[in-house]
Amino acid sequence: MAQVSVWAGNLQVLKYYYCFPEVKQNYLGFCKKGNSGSGLGLDFGRALHSGLTEVFKNFGEEIVSKGKHIEKVCLLKEGIGRDNISDFITNLIKPYLLKYTEEFAKSYLSSTYCKIFKVDKVSFDYDRGVWLPKEYYLPAFNNDYVLLTPANLLVRDEIWINRTDMLNNFERFSIAIPDEVLRMQVNEYFIQVLGEDKPTKKNRENAATETIRRFPVLIDHYIRNQEDREKEALARSLSDVHGVKQVFIEQLLDLIDQLVSDTDFYSVKAKTSYEEAMERVLYLKHVIENCDGYRYFYDGDKPIHRESDLHIMYRLACCNTISDTNAEVNNGRGPVDFKLSQGSKDATLVEFKMARTLKRNLEKQVDVYKNANGNPPAIKAIVFFTDEEMEKVYKILNDLGLTGKPGIVVIDARKNNKIQASKA
Known part of the structure; x- marks a missing residue:
């Protein structure tokens, strides 16, 4: 460890030993932009080095706790969150995941779908101080390998520690x-x-x-x-993973089937990006409000509680568009959820918002909607799940003078709601 402490002053050495790329082959699927992330940079490397060499010199020889927890070395550094820990743990257990996937591939997959890959940074040679590669027989997709992960290792939100x-x-x-x-x-x-x-x-x-x-x-x-409280952690993780499967796989497929069979959602022949975007949002509103489509946005009795989940569902459902569709586009005023465009002179921004974040978001964009003549350059789709949220939404719109303005679409996703709220 003393040798590494000396090395830490050298940025290249720090990067080599402490900074890792995101293991994008371990793609578990429901993100807004794709599976290529920035990985673990120098901030993480410095935090890890500091934790191991200065604060937690007894790491691995704890007396109070029952076992070893790599999360420990990052608990004092602000900004080292779940994504960093997830990337680090995936790199740390990569040999296990590679072996697990190889055994699965050999047992259950046709050789048509597999190849031998040489994978970097699989093991560390302590005598020479270098990372070593190794070859594995793995599933292949788009000329790259795929890593599988046992479901009992998955968490959705913050890690337990x-x-x-x-x-x-x-x-x-x-x-x-x-x-x-x-x-x-x-x-x-x-x-x-x-x-x-x-x-x-x-x-x-x-x-x-x-x-x-x-x-x-x-x-x-x-x-x-x-x-x-480890049993509580396991129960929560299993529940979260089941909820993801329920909402993003089973229910989303049902929603897509309904959009195909009951509407023209996937055959819109609009002339402009705004017309296409608005028609899609209105079709989605119709299915949710009038065709019991609200149920696809619930995990049991609980509505989805994150805007990011709503964005992902819309993106997965909103395929086969005439317009070029991009997520998380920054137009200079901060990132927006979606941008539909048909060339440089025809673009429409689409944002999905929930009641709890609505006022702060709308206050910054009031003029966009108040001054719009005909088609505004943006569509704001606002979803509410309870009576209280409905009252909050309409109060905000009335207070800001936006009720009935073009580009504002309110979607009522309350359960068992038979009488529709007035449309904005």
Whole structure:
């Protein structure tokens, strides 16, 4: 480790040992832009090096926690989130995933769909200090290999051990430390750093961070607390993965079947990108409101709760367009969900919004809709799932003077709603 500490001043060496590309062959599917990410850059490399060489010198020899958790080395660095950890873990267990996929391919797949690939950075030669490649027999797609992942390794949202959860629950797990002397020292230091009668949430997070830096063993106590609730973590992960399968595979296929059989969604012959985009949104609105299509946007009794899920569903359903369709386009005012275009002079932006983020988003774009004559350059599709959300949506539109304006489409996705709300 001392040798690596010396090397860390050299950026090229730091990149070689601590920075990894995203393993795009481990593509699990429901993203907005594709499976090629930026990977793990220098910020992550520095955080990992610092964690291993300065703060957690006993990494792998913990006494408090039951096992080893690689997430531990990234808990003190702000900005190292689930995507970084996911990329890092995938690189770390790549030999396991390669072997798992190879065994599956040999047992179940025709040789027509498989090839031998030479995969980089599979193992590390500690004597020579270099990464080594290895050949595997793997499924092939678009001249690249595919990596399979066991379902019980998947999570959807934050990993079970994460910085946000640690800071939010700092006071809960810190008062449960068995060592009475340490518990008292931690409490006194935390209060000293906090130093305010009515601290804000941010103040508490900063104080918790400083206290954990002062007493790194607190991270082991946090991890032990999470380990004691591992059954809850497994149950949540299984539920999340089942929900993804239910919504994005089974229900989305049903929605597409209904769009094919009941509407002209996939045969729009519009003259402009705006006409095509608007017709598609209106067809989707019709299916959701009048043909029980709302049910495709629920996981059991719970509506989808992330706008990104709504965007993904629209993108997967909105194929076979005349217009060129791109996701997450930045037009200079921040990224928008979709851009449909038919040449440089004909482009329409489409955004799907939920009630909880609507006001902040619309306030910045009021003039776009108020001053539009005929076809505005953007379409805002607003989806609500409850009576409370409906009231909020129409109040916001009325307050901003946008009710009935071109380009504003309100979609009622309430369950068992027989009487339709007035259309905006």
